[in-house]
Amino acid sequence: MKKQNFIITSLFLFWIIGTTAAQTITGKVINIHAQAIDGATVILQTIDSTFVDAVITDTTGCFRFNRQPASYRLIFQHIMYETLLLTTTGEDTGTITLKSKDYALDEVIVKGERPLVKVEEGKLSYDLSQLTTHRIVNNAYEILQQLPGVQEINGNLSLAGAHNLSIILNGRPTTMSHEQLAILLKNTPASRVEKVEVMYSTPPQYHIRGAAINLLLKVYRPEESGLQGEVNAGYLYNYRNGTQGGISLLYTTPKWNIDLLYNTHYEQNRQTTDTYSHHTLKNNVYDICQHNNIDRKGITHYVRTGAEYKFNGSAHINLAYTGIFNPNNDNHSYSDGNITTADNRTKKEAQMHNLALDYLSGFGMKAGINYTSYHSESHQQFTNKDNKKQTSEFHTTSGQIIDRWKIYVDQSHTLPREWTLNYGTSLTYASDHNTQFYHTQNGTDMSELNTDNCYNEYTYDFYVGFSKNMGERLSFSASITGEYYKTARY
Template sequence: MIRKCFLLAAGILLIRMMADAQDVKGKVVDASQAPVESVTVVMQTIDSTFVDAVITDIDGSFMLKQHPDKYRLIFQHLLYQTQIKEYSGEDAGIIMMQEQDYALDEVVIKGERPQVKVENGALVYDVSVLAEKSTVSNAYESILRLPGVMEQNESISLSGAGNVTVILNGKPSSMTNDQLVNLLKNMPVSNVAKAEVMYNAPAKYRVRGAVINLVLKNTKSEEPFVRGEVGTEYMQARYANGSGHANLSFVGKKLSADILYSADYQKRIIDNDIISHHKIGDIIYDIEQYNKGERRGLTHNMRAALDYQLSENDHLNMAYTSAITPNRKAVEKSSGNFSESSNSKMGDEQMHNVNVDYTSSLGLNVGLDYTYYNYPSTQDYINKTESSEQLFLADASQTINRWNVYAGQTHNLPSDWELNYGINFTFAKDKSSQIYRPQDGSDMSGLNTCTDLKEETYNFYGGVEKSFNDNLSLSLSVAGEYYKLMNYKKWAVYPAMQLSYALSDSHIFQLGFSSDKTYPEYWTIQESVSYMNGYAMLLGNPGLRPSTDYTAELTYVLKNKYMFNVYYSYIKDLFNQLAYQSPDKLALIYQTINYDYEENYGATATIPFSVGGFWNSQITLDGSILKDVCDSFHAIRFKRTKFRGIAMMNNTFKLFSEPDIRLELNSMYVSSFIQGIYDVSPIWKIDAGLKWTFAGKKAELKLKANDLFDSFNPDTKINYKGQNLIMNQRRDSRNISVSFVYKFGGYKAKEHKSVDTSRFGF
């Protein structure tokens, strides 16, 4: 541990010594000293050469990343007189603008704001434009309206890039998917300034691959005030579900603090039918098992956060986050011609996270993140066949302690070059066990497991960015990583590149390349056996390896509106869970295994259009060819290729302006596709929503219906080299919900650094 701390201290000291001030900042006010929003601030050299341009935020503040020795600033706004001033320092101070002395009479100006822009290699979307053309009311829903973004089982993916990481204000999230979704659903869309989509994120973001960065609005105020929000939702699927939340925030000039609490009760079905033609030797056994069950639990999410502004651009953030689910329970009963079984699992799950983050005006960012996760559970299992009976209790437990320390530095260099570099170290310890207690007199001691895993990840990164002119920009970065899990050790290098070229304002091209590594969940690498019913079991895989993927893509943006994308990805050692009929016994084995590789190439087109001010629509089409290759899947080799097509159409109809009532009608179709030896059936769905905003936009009543025709549950078949199986899964895809939200005190939800527990649990 001393060696680790020394490495961290040395890295931080080196970064700090090389730090250097670099930004030009200031604030624009009117004659009454009130801040002026949306002022265009143009930077020029003294000889009138364009350097950069920004727009003031809600507090009238602006920041320019360029810093010539001498420069000119031009302040422009339709309602104010233009101001031109020359400077030589970093602080432009307070600029007061005078109102125009003319009035416009009966003049109507109509125009359409661009849907997408390219800034520093990222596709940038004005979220307010997306929100005003739809019924979205929170940050999560705004993400789903971005071109190419898809959702399935509340998992977000991006066409051409697969899984995508959501970060807030340029900082990576360490939340589980469920916790992140909950946070974004409780964040009003009015608090999001813009969304930046990066198919190939630079290494400075400390995440690799595709990224969606939500840039939130300023949360400081000259006059302190308290604000808040309360809301509730009722959802009816097969069972009734409900949630409620309350947020309270204090916002001041230097200090802001917030407290969040939400309770979410979920009760969902887990039905799964298995029709198996199981071959042992020359005999085929026809097995039918029908599994019906449910999962339920009440999750308490709590958060307390503090943000203190030490000086103009020095911030200290501290946060505590927890998610506690007592008495989480899953019950499944299986009946059929092979066995009758009952499987009940109950446990108490909890996660606690503490994060401290410091950002300096000198471009330095350092932080410490600690997560504790614990999930003890007990399984009560009964299985009966014509010739035998099996009864046991199984006590399982997983306890994880994880530390993450990081530091990063950014410098602006001459000739518009930017240099960034940093370190990111993670140390994790996972202690898991599974102890069987047979109730039928049998001996199951051979299945007992107790593991103590230690994982270390050392990451060093560096990158450069350059804007050659208004039309051409380049970003290059590389991350070196040393990974150690018990006896497995691996050095790896991950390059990333992004090149943007604007032929004109109407024709923008973007070429990118990235690489990444994905690690399996901790429980999948345990040497464990879990019984699901009398026929199916789940095996761990201690030999499971991380996967490495390489992605290249070319994007064309037409008229800041229409998007076309071609892409290619190659994933070495892709890991996935597949089912396998044992050749030695009547058992269906689920296990996560490594493919040799997966290859995917395709194209995406996004076409938005509108009809007057009544109908706004967006069509997304994606087609790709997928190839899965594995030489050693239980002595079966597969090499399979399949085309997959996706079509989405989102529509919003503005029924009334006063009162503000909007109707949304969305549809999605996915053609049949493959997953290893699986053949997955086509799926489609239609969603509808109605939103009424009233009480001065402080109150919102929303009615939603998802998957109206209950058609988004795929059927899976296997008929490959002796494996013959049909699996039909039924989830709560169809549901109807009604929600109400009320904001008071001018509430805008505050950004939160989230907690990554994506590899916890089992």
């Protein structure tokens, strides 16, 4: 019997930044030389990582929040200093000392015409022209790694003070996976990124839970109209060898933004391990000697093309295609010694297609559809001979087909007295089909190991909320979100 699960989550976020004397949090941020740090970002969270507020230190290094949870967490971030997390209570946090990051730079003269980061409606908005000055940054992924509080752990980006992190482009939801988005960002030139917004509590109109980073790509500028392009090439030599190259084109006019990206990567590497050991079992010593080689090679093609047409006023429509192709990836591992002799060869092909259509009207409506298709197929040939001369051999074929759809509609209305009404809905559908079949080479029946699984999931959500900006030091927002989720029997 299928069950239906309906979750209603009510989120009320209030923050008042005024001049009241009670319920405040104050402190000062300095470096190891006791010098005040100007422009450091201080983020206030509850103990369960719920975003409350954010401020910027002044020229004396001081900061002030006009609200005080019973216990709370502060996150201190600055481009030139290590990120610091502090869990504490009380009104006065005292003096906070940040440690400098290890940058090997020549003498640098910085003229501050624009702030590095601004706090805008709960978002931390970073100025990339200052963030990437005097640094080698080649693509959008490396830009994210330069953000204070962002680090890469096991190939995934994380944000200090956040349980999970989502990446979005131009404020639009996508059906691409985190790994596929990472490949997209690594192939997007750094020069194409205009602005980065960090949100610890993402508003519901982005259709994302938790923290998110929004990358805004460059659009038409009168002084930079026409055709722009970049060509890149590189060679990597370390424990692995590889080559890469590509081209980036951008054409902008008052009505059109058209872009084309193409990159290709070829990598090959070898890993060698020699194992020598004396293993004792039941008072007997066994000598173990094994030599292992793992060879990998493969090529990846990445292409993205998009077109945006701007109607009169603020309305526009955008169509973009992203493709990732791995036509031939080979892995070969070989082990030889007095324990076993094994040979394992794997060939894999994969491709991903993403199509995104977005429309923004002149009356506050935003709608779009996003589709991702992923298909992979692999063949494995395995042979093993142990020290008793017993041989096992089999061949496997496996595959995966994934289809994801997302449709969303959002609406915003300006009400009297500068209130704003926001509401919207989205529907997400995903289908995942996995197969693996064993084909024996020596007459042994292995059909019981075969797998053929398919599952579908549906997610429907809706929200409604109000917001109001009451000057530079006071704002209010409230929203309610509901979600219906269904997969298999749950």
